[in-house]
Amino acid sequence: MPKTAYAALSKEDAKREFDAVSARYAELKAKNLKLDMSRGKPSKAQLDMTSDLLTVLSEPEQCVSDGLDVRNYGELAGLPAAKKLFAEILGCKPEECFIGGNASLTLMYDLISKAFTHGLKNSDKPWCKLDKVKFLCPAPGYDRHFRITESFGCELITVPMTAEGPDMDMVEELVKDPAVKGIWCVPKYSNPDGVVYSEKTISRFAHLKPAAKDFALMWDNAYCIHEFEGDYVPFPDILSLCREAGNPDMVYEFASTSKITFPGSGVAIMAASENNLRHIRPILATQTIGFDKINQMRHVKYFGSADGIRAHMRRHADILRPKFETVLRVFERELGGCGIAEWTHPRGGYFVSLNTMDDCARRVYRMAKSLGVALTEAGATFPYGCDPRDRNLRIAPSYPELDELATATHALCQCIRHVSAEVLIREKALGSLRE
């Protein structure tokens, strides 16, 4: 195993490394692998852990919450008991919670959709009536966020991520443009970098002074209680901070139980100022009479309290931790010291973010695919699916079993070494030509 930096290898050593890796690639190819590290899907063991949720409501008499028959129509904004539960998790007020269906992605989409067709609370007109709508996309980021705003024809503007969150100097500058209508954020264990926004970053967000008075801070707190390493990390309530900073209606916070209970059958939450909810409720009332309240009540009854959810998350952590450790161990073993890749060491969330050398990520992605190892498509973590340095890969360790994961990560590393060695040899050859 090489612990020498590739850059320091002689031409001959580089060739030797390339041949060795090529041989390992051929061996792996012969194994006809079929492994998937592409999406942040919980594993079967995680889903099985929550089985009692299926039967926690079994009798009609149990289907009453605060005097309301949860089986029937109505209660657009969700069960009061569900609002109370999730407000405790997010640190906001129950009155600021809107409980939706099975996907926070849908709540986010619908908010943007309504901004375009009806306008947000402080909009002068619906965004579809504007010549140009721009949206800020901290990247690497979440492809599905970017795609929502792309789908409505927004111009997506990349904002680099730092170790403290998005580059706030740049954000503060960009929001001076009134066409900039919002920004996508995953503030805790960001997707894919696993960055927890610093106190300073969060405060600068709360104090933002956008030219657009209907600027939407899309605060997707998807991993708010998703630590897998170490203790629960307290996180400030962005709604309070924005209110205190004189920006009460700027922020929309989202969360869901997709990675707490069942990904396909969880409960989604939108938290926003009471004024914002008063504006959006009648618009949503045209779209639905109400979301699935039986499922909301299942969640309330199953967990009992925010402490119940936190205890449940520690059991998820016990399943997830060894998976992340496996990926990081194989990365260190196969790539450590080579100087051809860098990767994150997250303590929560669902991803490891890996950067190859510039201009290598697409080739690594395709090579891994040809080995039967599925990754999130290279480029996906950037607006328009286009990574300007072509180097970022998002690794999702949650779904495969441990042994599969080790094999998949090993295979990925051989692809990275193969592509890197090839680049190195080409550069050395070019160097010789120049001499």
Next chain:
Amino acid sequence: MPKTAYAALSKEDAKREFDAVSARYAELKAKNLKLDMSRGKPSKAQLDMTSDLLTVLSEPEQCVSDGLDVRNYGELAGLPAAKKLFAEILGCKPEECFIGGNASLTLMYDLISKAFTHGLKNSDKPWCKLDKVKFLCPAPGYDRHFRITESFGCELITVPMTAEGPDMDMVEELVKDPAVKGIWCVPKYSNPDGVVYSEKTISRFAHLKPAAKDFALMWDNAYCIHEFEGDYVPFPDILSLCREAGNPDMVYEFASTSKITFPGSGVAIMAASENNLRHIRPILATQTIGFDKINQMRHVKYFGSADGIRAHMRRHADILRPKFETVLRVFERELGGCGIAEWTHPRGGYFVSLNTMDDCARRVYRMAKSLGVALTEAGATFPYGCDPRDRNLRIAPSYPELDELATATHALCQCIRHVSAEVLIREKALGSLRE
């Protein structure tokens, strides 16, 4: 009880009737009633009937459908087994079914919403880019339909209902206008009239030649298997008819289990041509990764087959039939022969539609409200909530218990007689003045 037409009453008899009804009104007022006939909500007995649905999936091993773990992400268009089940109900092909979340209203809203922001399959541009979008609204009709298109700024055009469905001469004329982009239909047991569209009406719809090539026939088959009187009435598959008539992409059909299982936690279906689904799927894929498949599978397992659903509907019928009989019996007893109101005699669906004399419905609605009897607001069955003759009232008998329903209907009848007698006396007085 009067069996004389009000019009034939002498001035004195009219005064006597008015006094008698006023006295009964005062008696009812003293009872402080609190009764609701406003919305088509299933009753507790109906909901209790379906309790086993809550626990039909209880073990993780059961959560696999066609090899797919229904608890996890994915399968945007729904479970194949659910498509098969509902295709059998609607008479279309499984590949033409898209299985959604808990509300067909949301699928309808989302279709119109996407027409505005992205365009339908045959649209030249998104509807939000057009100066004017018109939508046809057969009325009396369903207020929530009208509100969807109103909410997007459409001009709503009223089309009168006949005993065979919407006035097709008028529809065929109106669709020559390219700004007319669609029509709302409830083809079986229409809301509120309970009309089953005739074969001829359905055929004329299938053969429609709208000027707008992206005209949307919104076919809300909400009561497709909702007979409460007599045998199941077979109904043609509108998708086949439109295909045969050369209009394969014109129609979008909707249905749900809201009034089959649980109103708040059912499963919704959209059926459309495979080309239409190919167009809409990637747009919906931006909004959600997938709907609640556990709940889809609960429904598949609970019913087993379309026959299973039909058997279940006969049990609903047994609960609903006496309720409709009660309303009609009280109407006949209190209003029969008076010539002051007409009402429908539906054999399925959820409503009785009642017409008062012209210009009386709002007053009746308010008077009933003051007695504690909630009705759907007068006017609601027409676009913009405005009934040009102010005469239609929608009665929803499903929710109250039988005795409450009798009391509420009796109270409603007294209000109708009160308002009618008052009108009669005023007219007689005006007549005397003129003499």
